[in-house]
Amino acid sequence: MSDEESYELLGFDNVLLPVGDLGEALAFYERAGFTLGFRFDEAGIAQLKVGGETPGILLRAELALGHRPPPWHSPHIWLEVPDARAAARELADAGITPLDEVFQEATGWTVEIADPWGNVIGFTDYTKRRELGRRG
Incomplete structure (x- = not known):
């Protein structure tokens, strides 16, 4: 080429x-x-x-797409947030139930939600490895 x-x-x-x-x-x-x-x-x-x-x-x-209950086999899109545990609390206050409890990753914490069609969105932070996050 x-x-x-x-x-x-x-x-x-x-x-x-x-x-x-x-x-x-x-x-x-x-x-x-x-x-x-x-x-x-x-x-x-x-x-x-x-x-x-x-x-x-x-x-x-x-x-033609109906509601699909999680877990649906689909890609997971993770978005960086300053604090995933705070995001989990705010989501719960808004009436959105996480798929699981907030869990630890090598870089910090993550919480995932699914929309009514089974699309999974994760909110993850870099509290353990701040130098890798957007706000370093």
Whole structure:
């Protein structure tokens, strides 16, 4: 492959998650602390912001998709937060039940939730290895 034909991975654009109902999905994710970037009902999509980055989580309505109870065999998307244990408390206060208890990783703590369609989102921190986190 010549240099003109090669490509370079520059970073994430958006992560797409299928949902059965866009309005219900947005209500769930807003309770989980996400901010709406944009909503385009004609296309059945909405984007959730993730921090100050331009890419986000793109929700796409799949009308035939019904609710799926966790654990569903799907990718897990983990997002960095300052304190996963605090995130778990705030999620519980918003009525969102974690899949399991907050658990330890080599870098810190993590808590995972699933939306009504079985998409798994994790909130992880770098409290054990702060130098690896975004706020180093």
